[in-house]
Amino acid sequence: MSHKLLLLTRENEIYHQLLSDLALPNLTIVDEQPAQISSTDIWLAEPGLAAPLISVGHSLQWLQSTFAGVDKLMQLKRPLSCQLTNIKGVFGPLMSEYVFGYLLNIYRQQGLYAAQQRQQLWQEGEYRTLQGKTLVVLGTGSIGSHLAQTAHHFGMKALGVSRRGRATAGFERVYEISQFASIISCADVLVNALPHTPQTVHLLNGELLSKLPQNATLFNVGRGSAIILDELTQLLQQRADLTAVLDVFEQEPLHSSHKIWQQANAIITPHIAAPSFPEQVVQIFADNYQRFCQQQPLMNLVDISAGY
Amino acid sequence: MSHKLLLLTRENEIYHQLLSDLALPNLTIVDEQPAQISSTDIWLAEPGLAAPLISVGHSLQWLQSTFAGVDKLMQLKRPLSCQLTNIKGVFGPLMSEYVFGYLLNIYRQQGLYAAQQRQQLWQEGEYRTLQGKTLVVLGTGSIGSHLAQTAHHFGMKALGVSRRGRATAGFERVYEISQFASIISCADVLVNALPHTPQTVHLLNGELLSKLPQNATLFNVGRGSAIILDELTQLLQQRADLTAVLDVFEQEPLHSSHKIWQQANAIITPHIAAPSFPEQVVQIFADNYQRFCQQQPLMNLVDISAGY
Incomplete structure (x- = not known):
């Protein structure tokens, strides 16, 4: 046929x-x-x-x-x-490149050293390492698993969050989505890798994200609809210690007038994390x-x- | 006693x-x-x-x-x-953070996307991944081994170069230092992690480094004396496709008048790769x-x- x-x-x-x-x-x-x-x-x-x-x-x-x-x-x-x-x-390795590339940029102060280079300034910054930090991944499919493996390779702990909370290789522990609010305060690094479903829409609102611990880094590589962007923007304005790295948005392209483009502690990329x-x-x-x-x-x- | x-x-x-x-x-x-x-x-x-x-x-x-x-x-x-x-x-994980942090910054065009963000510009760049690329590490001790493991995790091939060329876990193959000139053209990424010895002083001269393949990235996280810095600076001026990421220098602090500070395809950090x-x-x-x-x-x- x-x-x-x-x-x-x-x-x-x-x-x-x-x-x-x-x-x-x-x-x-x-x-x-x-x-x-x-x-x-x-x-x-x-x-x-x-x-x-x-x-x-x-x-x-x-x-x-x-x-x-x-x-x-x-x-x-x-x-x-x-x-x-x-x-x-096929997206796991590409997502790990994206997430850990930006995470290491932030932790290892690449921005500071680039600014110092422009001034020919030889000066040690403060030192942060990924070792001992905790990664929480929303979504425990092939992308989440690869992120967890990469986290382990760099000496981090990896926790997962999924609909059913079923144990998954690579994660120390997987929680049900209903338990997420109680563990978000452990997330030095929080990565959303959930698909778009009615349950995931606007899951990450400002109130929930405000429970992120000091100096946390938030990634969205899942779907834009998971985040209430205006509430996140407000939170980033209030808390300079947080950093958000966002590759996906509810409206794509992200409108050029949106305030988050200019937010110093936001990194915006045009849906390129894992082509x-x-x-x-x-x-x-x-x-x-x-x-x-x-x-x-x-x-x-x-x-x-x-x-x- | x-x-x-x-x-x-x-x-x-x-x-x-x-x-x-x-x-x-x-x-x-x-x-x-x-x-x-x-x-x-x-x-x-x-x-x-x-x-x-x-x-x-x-x-x-x-x-x-x-x-x-x-x-x-x-x-x-x-x-x-x-x-x-x-x-x-104890330095392996820290060196991997440094090397792969900068490598992913370069491969995943973080500089381009940062510039586009300043202009509120939503535009996909060209795409490069670490997958399939070849890492060559000079030095196959604990640092070199960790770099090789990290490379494998990201889907790269890892070749080593050491004094005796003895097979070492984590490397597809280890070459004797005398064979290095014949394999440098395979090195999409070349990392020097050798200690300072009479044999390693000025090993990386301009002529040898000019054999690096198109778009290669060179790291020095070993000792500054391994590189003839003026010859590298000249090479970087001639070949905009190359990038050098340098954490160690023969003279530290690097003198503020050295031209390499201003070289667009050089990244200079003040000996902070692995404290x-x-x-x-x-x-x-x-x-x-x-x-x-x-x-x-x-x-x-x-x-x-x-x-x-």
């Missing part, structure tokens, strides 16, 4: 080339024209580009997202009726394509009722 | 307190007065503070350095005749003191003929 694939990414050329190189059997890549879209049974797509076209995807059976976050496909008028798979398991590399996405797609053809269960299947 | 300890550090008060807390048997801490110095048989000292006093240390039997680097005690008119021990094994924490030093001293009293071989004994 032959299949038709629709590509909906901002890097279609690269994907086209990578897929052609693999020469997957019985698979034709078709152009993005309305008449063609409706006849394609498989989409390899960015959720934001696929969402507005779902209603004309009359033949769509399987949508492979090129991203981890699929919330744009959860907010449709009608719930998605095809199989939806996402990218999992999907086409080479990795195509590998996952190819594995799943084989399963799809053999009518086996797909990998990284999204539970549409749970939202991730 | 009772012993007299002379403290020669810039943190004598802290050391005094920590040692008093341990209450080591038969050990008296004495003041730094000429008459007293000559009667002390044990010194706990920074090499640079001890060196000028060695000639009056008539009773000195054992000198525990508070640093790893003891080259200032190797340049005396008369070779040291007492036992010399240094600090080893000795008094708590760790005192622990090592206490272990060695027990051995000294029982006339057992000391730990971390420096081979004075080899220089480390």
Whole structure:
């Protein structure tokens, strides 16, 4: 049986080339024209580009997202009726690069030394090390696990928080999300790596975040909706000891007039913590394509009722 | 038998307190007065503070350095005749913090995103990851080993270079120093972690470093004497693709007029990559003191003929 694939990414050329190189059997890549879209049974797509076209995807059976976050496909008028798979398991090392890169920048005072270099000033700063500090990760999937391993490598303690609080390799202990408020005061470093679900929206409000301990660092690499940004901005204004490193926002791009851009103890990056590399996405797609053809269960299947 | 300890550090008060807390048997801490110095048989000292006093240390039997680097005690008119021990094994995690902190800053374009934040600019940069890159470490001791482990954790390959080229855990392969010139072109990241010895002085000259591959990053966390600084400065002027991160210099403090301070692709820090924490030093001293009293071989004994 032959299949038709629709590509909906901002890097279609690269994907086209990578897929052609693999020469997957019985698979034709078709152009993005309305008449063609409706006849394609498989989409390899960015959720934001696929969402507005779902209603004309009359033949769509399987949508492979090129991203981890699929919330744009959860907010449709009608719930998605095809199989939806996402990218999992490849973001851990990239997230660790992002989180520990900024964490070490902050702890090891790279900003101070850069300023001193501009003045040709040779002067030791105060010294902070990651050793002995506690990392709390919201979300204990493959990203959270990798962050916990990296924390251990640097001599930190790693605690996890998840929906069910199930013990997970790499974490000293995992708490249920209902217990989070009681342990946030232990979090020298707090990383949100939760997906967007109704339960995670605005979880991190100003009152909760105000319980962070002295000199804590907050990261958001999950979804922007987890944080009430205006309340966080206010908290950062009041507490200069805190630092927030934010890669995701409820409104992306973050509006240029938002005050947090100028907040000295906020670091803002444009959703670049862990990009999907086409080479990795195509590998996952190819594995799943084989399963799809053999009518086996797909990998990284999204539970549409749970939202991730 | 009772012993007299002379403290020669810039943190004598802290050391005094920590040692008093341990209450080591038969050990008296004495003041730094000429008459007293000559009667002390044990010194706990920074090499640079001890060196000028060695000639009056008539009773000195054992000198525990508070640093790893003891080259200032190797340049005396008369070779040291007492036992010399240094600090080893505690610097690996701190060096990994320093090296990988700066490496991730560079690879993940923290400077670019900071500049964009000042302009409220939401724009993805080009993407580089540590995954798949090659780290070459000069020196395969405890520091080199920890760097190699950290490299593996981030998906890099780690090659070592040592005097004898002996296989060492954590490194894919260890080369003899004589083979270094033939593998430097593989070094996406080159870290010098060698001690100061006659063989390592000016090892990294301009000609050799010019063989570094495109976009390579050079670290010096060993001793300043390993690099010919003026030749490196010239190379950095010619090759904007290279970055050098330097924590140690032949002349410390680095003279404020040196051109490398202003070199855009150089990062200069004031010998802070891996400080000795008094708590760790005192622990090592206490272990060695027990051995000294029982006339057992000391730990971390420096081979004075080899220089480390």
